[in-house]
Amino acid sequence: MSEVKTIFELSKEYLSALEIAIEEKNSAFIRDTMEGVNSADISALLDELNADMAKYVIDILDNEVGAEIIEDLEEDTRTKFLENFTPKEVADYITEMDSDDAVDIINELPAKTREEVISEIIDPDTAAHIHELMRYDEDCAGGLMAKEMIIANLNWNIVQTIEEIRRQRENVDRIYSVYVVDDKYKLLGKVSVKDILLANDNTHISEIYDDDVISVETYMDEEEVADIMRKYDLDVVPVVNLQGKLVGRITIDDIVDVITDQAEEDRQLMSGISSDVEEDDTIWVILKARLPWLIIGLVGGIVGAYVIRGFEDQIQTITGLALFIPLIMATGGNVGVQSSTLVVQSLATKSVFTDSLGKRLLKMVAIAMFTGLVLGSISFLVVYLYGEVKLGLVVAIALQAVVLLASFTGTATPLILDKLGINPALASGPFITTANDMLGITVYLLIANLLL
Amino acid sequence: MSEVKTIFELSKEYLSALEIAIEEKNSAFIRDTMEGVNSADISALLDELNADMAKYVIDILDNEVGAEIIEDLEEDTRTKFLENFTPKEVADYITEMDSDDAVDIINELPAKTREEVISEIIDPDTAAHIHELMRYDEDCAGGLMAKEMIIANLNWNIVQTIEEIRRQRENVDRIYSVYVVDDKYKLLGKVSVKDILLANDNTHISEIYDDDVISVETYMDEEEVADIMRKYDLDVVPVVNLQGKLVGRITIDDIVDVITDQAEEDRQLMSGISSDVEEDDTIWVILKARLPWLIIGLVGGIVGAYVIRGFEDQIQTITGLALFIPLIMATGGNVGVQSSTLVVQSLATKSVFTDSLGKRLLKMVAIAMFTGLVLGSISFLVVYLYGEVKLGLVVAIALQAVVLLASFTGTATPLILDKLGINPALASGPFITTANDMLGITVYLLIANLLL
Numbered sequence: 001m002s003e004v005k006t007i008f009e010l011s012k013e014y015l016s017a018l019e020i021a022i023e024e025k026n027s028a029f030i031r032d033t034m035e036g037v038n039s040a041d042i043s044a045l046l047d048e049l050n051a052d053m054a055k056y057v058i059d060i061l062d063n064e065v066g067a068e069i070i071e072d073l074e075e076d077t078r079t080k081f082l083e084n085f086t087p088k089e090v091a092d093y094i095t096e097m098d099s100d101d102a103v104d105i106i107n108e109l110p111a112k113t114r115e116e117v118i119s120e121i122i123d124p125d126t127a128a129h130i131h132e133l134m135r136y137d138e139d140c141a142g143g144l145m146a147k148e149m150i151i152a153n154l155n156w157n158i159v160q161t162i163e164e165i166r167r168q169r170e171n172v173d174r175i176y177s178v179y180v181v182d183d184k185y186k187l188l189g190k191v192s193v194k195d196i197l198l199a200n201d202n203t204h205i206s207e208i209y210d211d212d213v214i215s216v217e218t219y220m221d222e223e224e225v226a227d228i229m230r231k232y233d234l235d236v237v238p239v240v241n242l243q244g245k246l247v248g249r250i251t252i253d254d255i256v257d258v259i260t261d262q263a264e265e266d267r268q269l270m271s272g273i274s275s276d277v278e279e280d281d282t283i284w285v286i287l288k289a290r291l292p293w294l295i296i297g298l299v300g301g302i303v304g305a306y307v308i309r310g311f312e313d314q315i316q317t318i319t320g321l322a323l324f325i326p327l328i329m330a331t332g333g334n335v336g337v338q339s340s341t342l343v344v345q346s347l348a349t350k351s352v353f354t355d356s357l358g359k360r361l362l363k364m365v366a367i368a369m370f371t372g373l374v375l376g377s378i379s380f381l382v383v384y385l386y387g388e389v390k391l392g393l394v395v396a397i398a399l400q401a402v403v404l405l406a407s408f409t410g411t412a413t414p415l416i417l418d419k420l421g422i423n424p425a426l427a428s429g430p431f432i433t434t435a436n437d438m439l440g441i442t443v444y445l446l447i448a449n450l451l452l
Numbered sequence: 453m454s455e456v457k458t459i460f461e462l463s464k465e466y467l468s469a470l471e472i473a474i475e476e477k478n479s480a481f482i483r484d485t486m487e488g489v490n491s492a493d494i495s496a497l498l499d500e501l502n503a504d505m506a507k508y509v510i511d512i513l514d515n516e517v518g519a520e521i522i523e524d525l526e527e528d529t530r531t532k533f534l535e536n537f538t539p540k541e542v543a544d545y546i547t548e549m550d551s552d553d554a555v556d557i558i559n560e561l562p563a564k565t566r567e568e569v570i571s572e573i574i575d576p577d578t579a580a581h582i583h584e585l586m587r588y589d590e591d592c593a594g595g596l597m598a599k600e601m602i603i604a605n606l607n608w609n610i611v612q613t614i615e616e617i618r619r620q621r622e623n624v625d626r627i628y629s630v631y632v633v634d635d636k637y638k639l640l641g642k643v644s645v646k647d648i649l650l651a652n653d654n655t656h657i658s659e660i661y662d663d664d665v666i667s668v669e670t671y672m673d674e675e676e677v678a679d680i681m682r683k684y685d686l687d688v689v690p691v692v693n694l695q696g697k698l699v700g701r702i703t704i705d706d707i708v709d710v711i712t713d714q715a716e717e718d719r720q721l722m723s724g725i726s727s728d729v730e731e732d733d734t735i736w737v738i739l740k741a742r743l744p745w746l747i748i749g750l751v752g753g754i755v756g757a758y759v760i761r762g763f764e765d766q767i768q769t770i771t772g773l774a775l776f777i778p779l780i781m782a783t784g785g786n787v788g789v790q791s792s793t794l795v796v797q798s799l800a801t802k803s804v805f806t807d808s809l810g811k812r813l814l815k816m817v818a819i820a821m822f823t824g825l826v827l828g829s830i831s832f833l834v835v836y837l838y839g840e841v842k843l844g845l846v847v848a849i850a851l852q853a854v855v856l857l858a859s860f861t862g863t864a865t866p867l868i869l870d871k872l873g874i875n876p877a878l879a880s881g882p883f884i885t886t887a888n889d890m891l892g893i894t895v896y897l898l899i900a901n902l903l904l
Contacts, residue, residue: 430782
């Protein structure tokens with residue numbers, strides 16, 4: 001990355017210099033070295049300091065820069081840092097932020113502090129926006145939207161519209177579009193800043209606005225909003241309430257966060273990690289997220305032990321039977337995860353005209369039969385060369401059955417979870433794979449019991 | 453989703469009506485019903501038609517709409533459809549597109565067609581842009597950027613700048629920022645359309661431009677570009693060459709695609725599916741992506757069988773020893789996947805000040821020890837109640853060892869893969885988990901051999 005003016009390298013050297021400057025209360029050094037540095041870089045730096053030191057730095061900088069830094073901090077760090085600020089100070093920083101970010105940060109505060117901070121917000125517009133936005137659930141369009149936008153009445157002319165942009169220039173950093181509404185604030189369309197710039201002063205908005213605008217409703221789920229913005233390549237989408245009244249806008253940067261979070265959640269579910277943990281969380285937090293799934297896996301293993309014990313006579317008498325338990329288990333697990341991943345993926349990119357369930361199942365069976373044939377043949381050959389024709393047949397038939405079963409459960413489970421409103425990625429996780437493992441062992445030993 | 457004007461529902465009924473209209477060559481019906489419908493919706497619809505029918509529809513619509521539809525098609529479908537168009541027709545549609553999308557589509561064409569299409573492009577600017585962009589690798593900033601942008605010279609005034617915007621109004625759909633350059637096209641900064649709108653006609657760009665602009669270099673990897681745009685909340689980033697000359701810009705919608713593709717690739721690697729397949733691909737394509745990994749798993753299972761055979765005497769004589777093979781395997785696999793997922797995740801959100809390797813390993817050991825203790829105790833209790841004290845001890849100790857080993861390989865493998873420039877998500881895939889499974893069995897049987 002290069003910046004035209006400031007090339008700021010986050011280095012351990014600068015961090016040490018900063019720590020010394022804080023101890024010596026050398027505010028001039030801090031102000032000078034941080035001049036023009038992007039707030040995201042300063043946030044990454046403060047992440048390394050304790051709360052007192054961070055507060056010292058934030059206090060020195062402009063209120064606006066401070067607000068950006070606080071916005072860019074990691075949630076954990078921010079919570080820790082903000083404990084050091086008075087409600088009045090938090091309120092002042094929050095007033096500088098876009099309303100959606102302000103509400104997100106208020107929601108992170110403990111209930112009591114939250115009320116104190118809100119009561120300290122002086123600007124009546126900010127207070128009203130925050131009150132309104134706090135009513136919405138975090139995961140819906142209402143919870144993602146911000147109130148900062150430029151709204152023009154259909155009957156305004158260009159001069160009036162530019163006047164409104166001038167009035168809002170401090171509140172609205174980036175103008176994506178100017179939204180056009182009627183007297184009752186019903187969303188009618190939009191007009192680009194480019195078109196305003198190129199129009200004559202006395203042109204009316206009604207002559208140049210585009211009435212073909214895609215909007216979302218306040219209660220729409222955030223992932224649905226993400227799908228729409230991605231599908232139609234939108235940088236920003238207006239949010240309307242049930243009456244069609246324009247109440248906010250959602251920008252693509254929030255959607256990028258939704259997509260990233262979703263991918264991370266899926267990945268964690270697939271690997272048996274509950275809740276949102278990271279490598280640098282405390283040992284205890286990590287254990288709490290990992291142990292439950294491992295214990296489920298362990299219970300599965302204990303069930304497996306009981307199953308094998310039920311066939312102990314065969315295992316003791318038939319040479320080689322026990323040898324292929326891991327092979328059967330591993331194949332069942334792998335096939336199940338593959339199948340569920342493909343289904344989860346096609347659920348994520350849902351199209352209107354998906355194949356019918358019958359057609360999908362038929363295809364699944366065809367793939368499983370062929371897979372079972374290939375894997376079964378290889379393993380038959382291996383066991384045959386080992387000198388056990390009958391055992392080879394048992395392994396091959398069991399593999400065929402296990403591949404079919406694992407394909408079926410791997411395909412059906414995410415579909416069922418999705419219908420139940422549960423994240424289907426869970427189907428690639430350890431719970432289902434453990435269940436598949438045990439099913440595989442049972443099938444193998446049952447077939448051995450029947451054929452040997 | 454609601455649209456202010458056109459609410460277009462993709463329905464099977466409309467699809468049937470459309471098919472009839474195409475057969476009857478009822479172009480009026482098609483033009484009327486598709487008026488004002490978003491191109492992304494029309495693309496989804498054409499996806500269901502054959503290439504001839506789709507061409508009939510695209511031919512009827514405006515060139516600009518046709519270009520958008522072609523852009524929004526799935527790659528497979530587009531390749532199929534475009535075979536039906538003459539190089540001249542393809543060239544005309546491509547001229548309507550942003551240069552980055554045009555180049556992406558040209559790159560999908562067979563080599564011969566590609567040359568024919570390029571030679572049919574009439575507009576010299578378009579041809580020059582495409583020639584320039586085709587030089588870059590697809591996965592770097594140069595391969596993502598487009599040439600359409602508004603560039604203002606530092607010495608221009610507002611009137612000159614607005615004149616340039618007017619001149620480019622057809623080429624540049626959305627103006628994100630106006631970039632400011634010197635006489636040698638070196639990027640100096642940017643100015644927002646809002647500021648141009650609010651400035652006086654004879655204000656000079658040099659008075660109002662912001663010289664603090666983040667840019668990326670042409671050769672930067674696309675994922676690094678994504679990280680920067682995400683970190684600094686950018687909608688668009690200018691691209692400069694090694695001399696600092698402004699050569700293009702990358703918008704956030706392309707980055708959304710990069711992030712989505714990356715998440716999908718990771719998910720597939722984690723579940724043992726190679727290359728980019730989807731549920732609706734042909735059986736053969738799916739088999740080709742799935743079978744290799746399953747065969748690797750099978751080979752692992754065969755190795756496991758040999759390992760177990762090495763300990764066959766113990767298995768035949770010690771009651772219960774075979775019972776706990778699945779339990780050991782499942783736990784080792786689960787722990788390994790959990791560990792590698794956490795590492796992959798922290799590699800993705802790389803910070804400058806990550807913990808040292810030593811500190812990370814120490815933490816890993818602490819977590820593994822505690823996990824092993826909990827799982828070991830539970831399983832000891834179970835085996836103890838089953839009446840086998842000594843076997844219980846063996847299982848507990850083996851679990852402790854396997855958890856430690858799996859944590860270590862799960863942590864180290866992604867770090868090593870990352871250093872080698874291989875996607876670390878592979879470490880959560882079947883290859884590594886199979887290796888872990890076999891390692892687990894060996895450790896278990898070795899400990900049993902030693903202690904029983």
